[in-house]
Amino acid sequence: xxxxxxxxxxxxxxxxxxxxxxxxxxxxxxxxxxxxxxxxxxxxxxxxxxxxxxxxxxxxxxxxxxxxxxxxxxxxxxxxxxxxxxxxxxxxxxxxxxxxxxxxxxxxxxxxxxxxxxxxxxxxxxxxxxxxxxxxxxxxxxxxxxxxxxxxxxxxxxxxxxxxxxxxxxxxxxxxxxxxxxxxxxxxxxxxxxxxxxxxxxxxxxxxxxxxxxxxxxxxxxxxxxxxxxxxxxxxxxxxxxxxxxxxxxxxxxxxxxxxxxxxxxxxxxxxxxxxxxxxxxxxxxxxxxxxxxxxxxxxxxxxxxxxxxxxxxxxxxxxxxxxxxxxxxxxxxxxxxxxxxxxxxxxxxxxxxxxxxxxxxxxxxxxxxxxxxxxxxxxxxxxxxxxxxxxxxxxxxxxxxxxxxxxxxxxxxxxxxxxxxxxxxxxxxxxxxxxxxxxx
Numbered sequence: 001x002x003x004x005x006x007x008x009x010x011x012x013x014x015x016x017x018x019x020x021x022x023x024x025x026x027x028x029x030x031x032x033x034x035x036x037x038x039x040x041x042x043x044x045x046x047x048x049x050x051x052x053x054x055x056x057x058x059x060x061x062x063x064x065x066x067x068x069x070x071x072x073x074x075x076x077x078x079x080x081x082x083x084x085x086x087x088x089x090x091x092x093x094x095x096x097x098x099x100x101x102x103x104x105x106x107x108x109x110x111x112x113x114x115x116x117x118x119x120x121x122x123x124x125x126x127x128x129x130x131x132x133x134x135x136x137x138x139x140x141x142x143x144x145x146x147x148x149x150x151x152x153x154x155x156x157x158x159x160x161x162x163x164x165x166x167x168x169x170x171x172x173x174x175x176x177x178x179x180x181x182x183x184x185x186x187x188x189x190x191x192x193x194x195x196x197x198x199x200x201x202x203x204x205x206x207x208x209x210x211x212x213x214x215x216x217x218x219x220x221x222x223x224x225x226x227x228x229x230x231x232x233x234x235x236x237x238x239x240x241x242x243x244x245x246x247x248x249x250x251x252x253x254x255x256x257x258x259x260x261x262x263x264x265x266x267x268x269x270x271x272x273x274x275x276x277x278x279x280x281x282x283x284x285x286x287x288x289x290x291x292x293x294x295x296x297x298x299x300x301x302x303x304x305x306x307x308x309x310x311x312x313x314x315x316x317x318x319x320x321x322x323x324x325x326x327x328x329x330x331x332x333x334x335x336x337x338x339x340x341x342x343x344x345x346x347x348x349x350x351x352x353x354x355x356x357x358x359x360x361x362x363x364x365x366x367x368x369x370x371x372x373x374x375x376x377x378x379x380x381x382x383x384x385x386x387x388x389x390x391x392x393x394x395x396x397x398x399x400x401x402x403x404x405x406x407x408x409x410x411x412x413x414x415x416x417x418x419x420x421x422x423x424x425x426x427x428x429x430x431x432x433x434x435x436x437x438x439x440x441x
Contacts, residue, residue: 002038009033009423010363010372011091012335025105026334027091029363032417035424045071046349053137053145055127055292056153057081058090060321060337060344062108064151067345069117075349077119078145080137082126085177086111091334093180094201097187097208106177130296132314149316149348152293152304153341156286156322156332164257170264171280174205183281190214190278194267196255197283198225200364205281206247207366217248217275219267224251229362229373233390234411237397238371245367286332288323303330308354310344318344326355333360361423363416369395372416375409375426376401385432402432 005014011027020031052068052075054061065077081087088106095101104110114121126140136146158173160166174180187193187209195206198220210216224235225242242249254270258280267275288303299305299313303325310318310326321337322330339355346353361374377399385405389398396414400407406429410422418439425435 002040004036005039006034007037007039009035009420010335010361012338014039025092026089027363028095028365029419033363033419035420045351047074048072049074050076050148050348051146052077052149052151052348053147054079054151054153055137056151056155056289056321056323057083057085057087057121057123058153058155058321058337059087059108059334060153060155060341061151062087063338063341064153064318064320064345064348065114065117065119066109067342068348069119071346071349071351073118075118077117079114079119079121080125080127080139080145081121081123083176083178084124086114086121086123088177090175093174093177094204094208096177096180097184097205098211099208127292130293130298130314130317132296132298132317135316147316149318151344151348152312152317152319152323153321153337154289154292154323155337156288156330158282159285159287160282161255161284163255164268165259165264166257166282168258168260168264169262170260170278171258171282173282174201175286183279184212186279187212187214192217192276193279193281194219194275194277195281195283196267197285198222198249198251199283200226200362202281202283203242203364204366205283206242207245209279209281210245210247214279215248216246217250217277218242219253219255219269219275220249220251221254222251225249226362226364226373229377230371230411230413231377231399233388234371234373234397234399234413237395237413238367238369241367241369241395247367286322288325288330290323301325301328308356309347309352310340310355311347318348320344327357331360335360359427361419363419369414370416371411371413372419372422373409373411374423375407376403377409377411387432387436400432400435405432406430407432407435 008024010029013026068075087108127137129138158175193214193216195202195218206216206218256268256270258264259266304319306324320340343353343355363372385402387400399411401409407425421438
């Protein structure tokens, strides 16, 4: 059966609203990034009593549970989360810093949704080991849970490089709701805050904390911000907007460590500079949460290795989201975790569904600007034609990369109103005249 839903083209989340949403409750983008699509909603395909245990409480876990419950009403599903909250929109964590968002607006699904689908959510609980031979997991409270199918969706943790004195109080990361709320309260009292890492998460955190009144400095080890998503002009324009919005930014810097008497007071750079800071937020990438799974014998490289059906090396054990390594990569994006969760759920119910990689956009809104980047934007040598449109007066920059007349990548800074056409254009590999007509006529 086909039903119409609104789809956010950035995070791929679907919504049942009658009208186009004003903003995406998942990633925060505006209504210009929504499109109306027809989605196939499958009816129950099996009626079989099975026990499914899902380790992890993020979007991948919710989509596994949703997919299974839609296809098999007799499935008994247990979600085990180490956090004390129902699964929530992790993409909105930095938004909390300078906004008071009710918990019900953060939750992916309400408690009633889980109750109606026979889904048990165990909060403040962790799995300590997997007993593959017994098809069971052991919880931190000593309880043993049996399963017919096991799903590992434990996500990732923030990576903190081996800086000197990195364990000082006040050196924090943003990954979970509880710690983000704590950071918000600390930041309200801070005069100087340093953000290590000029990626999207770091910039979002900088913008939120700046709006609380602190003096914020972003430190980026690369020579410019977002070097994988923007070209030099795009980075330069973004850096200009960052500075004019009141946030300090230093690129090409190396961090030595931190100094302070029990609490962080300074950030030390390798060139001898010292920056005052009562709070430091490290945003330097992620690492999969794997520790509990190592002794199970499951194949692990950078993450838990999965095939196109999201199956691991252990029978009836699946992995998805930031913990899963597919084709040698861990993407670490909300929309990837969501889609992989759907694939796992379908396969547990006996379908033959495979995960197919899709080019994903990156978006950012803050510092009084917005940007979107998608596709191959490093292909000057291979691309036969590049179209640039730069309006210095309005701080708007657009760049289109073509190869053999096919759209391969796009950078938009300052004006992302045509993002739906751009994202579809790259994914569908449309021709130059088609995209130019859509954008400029």
